[in-house]
Amino acid sequence: MIYLDYAATSPMSMNAIKAYAEAAEKAPGNSSSLHDIGGRAAELLEASRHAIASCLGGDPKGIYFTGCGSEASILAIVSLLNGVADPKKREIIYSAMEHSSITNFMAHLEGHGYIVKKALPDGSGRITSEQLSPLLTENTALVTIQHGNSETGIVQDIGPLCHSLKERGILFHSDCVQTFCKIPIEVKEWNLDAVSISAHKICGPKGIGAAWINPGTAWKPALPGTTHEKGFRGGTADVPGACSFAVAAKELSGSMSQNASRLKELRAYLKRQLRAAGIKAEFAEGEDPYQLPGIAGLILEKTEGQYALLTCNQRGIAISAGSACQAGMQKPSAAVVSLGYSDEEALRFIRVSMAPSTAEAELLAFTNALSAC
Known part of the structure; x- marks a missing residue:
């Protein structure tokens, strides 16, 4: 066919498959366990974190592994909103071209007391400052704009958007699932607060994604009391998946x-x-x-x-x-x-x-x- x-x-690359199998065989432990087998798994998990962060141009401390790109987006958005100190900041802006996972989640947030606004693209399909400015107020907490649309392939110039929002103290998240390792992403240079990515779009395994949150940006867990991934997400880390994700990312970004x-x-x-x-x-x-x-x-x-x-x-x-x-x-x-x-x-x-x-x-x-x- x-x-x-x-x-x-995308189908997994042979190197990603090999990395998954080797990690599953040689590092079967729980990365949170204190014994040597757990320590070996933790070492591989951290190495994967560093490899993926390098493909984003960001600090590896900001990488948090998740079950998929959609989960990464939702957890990142909730965690950032939880970290907003001003209780009056209850407004969120998203673009009309977002992935359904974010669009549906915006409806959920609207039902929980947030004011949600939709930014429409200009004639060329882009979300620019001209589209965002009329929607921004002193109570805007967060803007989420997809980097590359999964249906049309239209790319947003998110760097300048983020810099302009930073000047107003507004958080910025971008769904980079379709663009990661396909076009350059520089989270540090663009001053992004958070991005979400996924392995299976880049010839890695299904069932694993990641969020990157700027270590300098305040956030609080979506689920209080969570201990894994520094409190970002519950559940034992998928070390073979993370290793395979990292290999696929390095392979494609190269x-x-x-x-x-x-x-x-x-x-x-x-x-x-x-x-x-x-x-x-x-x-x-x-x-x-x-x-x-x-x-x-x-x-x-x-x-x-x-x-x-x-x-x-x-x-x-x-x-x-x-x-x-x-x-x-x-x-x-x-x-x-x-x-x-x-x-x-x-x-x-x-x-x-x-x-x-x-x-x-x-x-x-x-x-x-x-x-x-």
């Missing part, structure tokens, strides 16, 4: 530039083939350089996205009709609608997401399958 759904998840160049070539090839086949489709995308090259979001002229997905699947090609976390819900993507498309147009959305190993022949097969819709 031809796999063109890497934004949903070839980031080459991978981006290859993906740009593939994306350009896909556009040429669609034109050559006479397929009328509009790319929902950002202006260069604010676009992840591995993601191509298409609004088809007449065909509904889920029908195109099923047609491709029958021909042995895996694509998506949007975020995998919302697949099958039969409703238009909020991220696509926020770009100005109608609900009907958003239902004609499909996503092709590639890896550097994707072959031109695979994209040609996809184009041929789409022609049959």
